[in-house]
Amino acid sequence: MNPQVLAGARLLLTGGAGALGTVIARTFAAAGADVAILDLDAQGAATLASELGDTGRLAVAVGVDLTDHDAVRAAVAEAEAALGGIDILINAAGGGIVAPFAEMTDEQWRTQMARNLDSVFHVTRAVLPGMIDRRHGRILNIASIAAVSGGRLVRNAVAYATAKAGVVGLTKALAIEVAEQGITVNAIAPGAQATPGRDRDTPERREALLAQIPTRLLGEPQHLADTLLFLASPSAVNITGVILPLDGGHSI
Numbered sequence: 001m002n003p004q005v006l007a008g009a010r011l012l013l014t015g016g017a018g019a020l021g022t023v024i025a026r027t028f029a030a031a032g033a034d035v036a037i038l039d040l041d042a043q044g045a046a047t048l049a050s051e052l053g054d055t056g057r058l059a060v061a062v063g064v065d066l067t068d069h070d071a072v073r074a075a076v077a078e079a080e081a082a083l084g085g086i087d088i089l090i091n092a093a094g095g096g097i098v099a100p101f102a103e104m105t106d107e108q109w110r111t112q113m114a115r116n117l118d119s120v121f122h123v124t125r126a127v128l129p130g131m132i133d134r135r136h137g138r139i140l141n142i143a144s145i146a147a148v149s150g151g152r153l154v155r156n157a158v159a160y161a162t163a164k165a166g167v168v169g170l171t172k173a174l175a176i177e178v179a180e181q182g183i184t185v186n187a188i189a190p191g192a193q194a195t196p197g198r199d200r201d202t203p204e205r206r207e208a209l210l211a212q213i214p215t216r217l218l219g220e221p222q223h224l225a226d227t228l229l230f231l232a233s234p235s236a237v238n239i240t241g242v243i244l245p246l247d248g249g250h251s252i
């Protein structure tokens with residue numbers, strides 16, 4: 001692939017301050033994209049935007065709670081004004097395994113839905129009109145293999161798996177709705193990734209995890225970012241509505 005495959009493209013990335021988001025932001029900026037980072041962690045987002053700015057890209061950070069509809073509208077407007085429009089949206093914010101199902105509180109359930117599903121709805125709805133006007137756009141959602149496999153790799157994942165399954169449904173249905181308007185909508189469904197959080201695994205836990213993965217490999221964040229880069233590139237113009245597992249064959 002041309003190393004500057006996204007030269008001139010404008011990316012809005014949610015969850016950019018997180019473990020995967022940081023790698024995604026650096027990868028897209030290195031491919032030539034300008035980047036707006038939306039994250040609850042305003043300081044982390046600002047630090048990353050400053051780093052990307054030092055590489056010559058236009059990069060802005062907006063601290064925002066993506067579960068708040070009005071705040072999202074304002075944050076997306078700010079990002080659009082700064083970049084001059086949005087060509088690519090990556091919904092990466094989310095996460096959180098909470099409690100055994102029988103013990104889950106209403107608030108825990110609602111929080112998981114809001115963080116992992118409502119956030120995707122709010123941001124995508126705010127970004128879409130600009131893409132429709134330009135008849136061009138790429139929307140990439142980060143679901144989880146939990147949405148497909150029920151979360152066998154982790155325990156207490158019912159709310160998370162349910163919310164991510166919602167992201168899968170949203171991805172497919174929206175792909176059909178906007179296909180004729182030059183907009184593709186795809187999702188990746190990562191299995192366990194080699195992010196810093198995994199460093200807390202005991203050797204026994206790590207062995208048990210790898211035993212469930214046919215390739216015996218954790219996902220590499222850089223491979224995930226490269227996959228998203230391909231899906232955002234011109235080569236992927238006719239790929240839409242796909243839920244791509246990045247899980248070493250776990251979901252086969």
Ligand SMILES: NC(=O)c1ccc[n+]([C@@H]2O[C@H](COP(=O)([O-])OP(=O)(O)OC[C@H]3O[C@@H](n4cnc5c(N)ncnc54)[C@H](O)[C@@H]3O)[C@@H](O)[C@H]2O)c1
Nearest residue numbers: 015017018019020039040065066092093094095144190193
């Ligand atoms: N790490 C994995 O193994 C793995 C596997 C499958 C799927 N995923 C998914 O990938 C995405 C990124 O995961 P990660 O490992 O980088 O997680 P992370 O916790 O490191 O990063 C998530 C980011 O989302 C932000 N965020 C959370 N709630 C928010 C809100 N309400 N408003 C704004 N920002 C909010 C956080 O501040 C954080 O920066 C998540 O959607 C996660 O569910 C991760």
